[in-house]
Amino acid sequence: MFSIQLFFIIALISCVTQKSFTKKKYHFVTVDDYDNLYxxxxxKPGCxxxxxxxxxxxxxxxxxxTKDVGKECNEELIKYLAKVLQIKxxxxxxxxxxxxxSILFKVDNKTDCSRHRAIHNLVYAWELPEKQLSSNYYHSSASSSSS
Structure with a gap:
């Protein structure tokens, strides 16, 4: 009984420590108190x-x-980031x-996209050429990360 309680205390401490780590500044993906991702x-438009x-x-x-920063560019950027992050x-x-x-995007906490998964998908999209960046990877990683 004592070992189970100790396990839960250690798990709780590690969760609190990890949560405070994700709130540090100078990271391109941060989390607020409500588990929204930023x-x-x-x-760079016109590419x-x-x-x-x-x-x-x-x-x-x-x-x-898109050629200029503005509404069209923002819509195109939202479509691209949603594809990379595997969210609507x-x-x-x-x-x-x-x-x-310079834009700060918010990923609603209603999604199942965690900070770790967001960073993983962004790094994956950065490292691979467009030809290799397929939706098959995203569906397979989403199903494996939810199990």
């Missing part, structure tokens, strides 16, 4: 393909095919648009 994106071109601690850089576009919204090309 993704910091730097947009040939929609793709993630760079990552650092504070943001990810995304090339978008309705759960992804613009929380804050600082200067013309």
């Amino acid at each position: 993704i910091h994106v730097y947009v 040939k393909k929609n793709k993630i071109t760079d990552m650092d601690f504070s943001s990810i850089s995304v090339d978008i095919t 576009e309705d759960y992804l919204s613009i929380e804050k648009a600082g200067n013309t090309s």
Whole structure:
């Protein structure tokens, strides 16, 4: 009985520690108190393909095919990020648009997209060329991560 209680205490401490780690600044994916995800994106419009071109601690850089930053660019970016994160576009919204090309996106907590899964999918999309980035990977990883 004591070992079970000790196990739950250790599990609770590790969850609290992990939660406070995800709230640190200078990460391109952060989590708030309500488990909403926030993704910091730097947009470069007018490119040939929609793709993630760079990552650092504070943001990810995304090339978008639309010519100007604005409504069309934001819609295209939401479609692309929703595809990469494997979520519906309705759960992804613009929380804050600082200067013309720096955008903070919010992923609603109603999705099953965790911080770990979001980072994994973003890194995967960044590392692979567009030809290899298929929806088959996303469906297989989503089903394996939910089990």
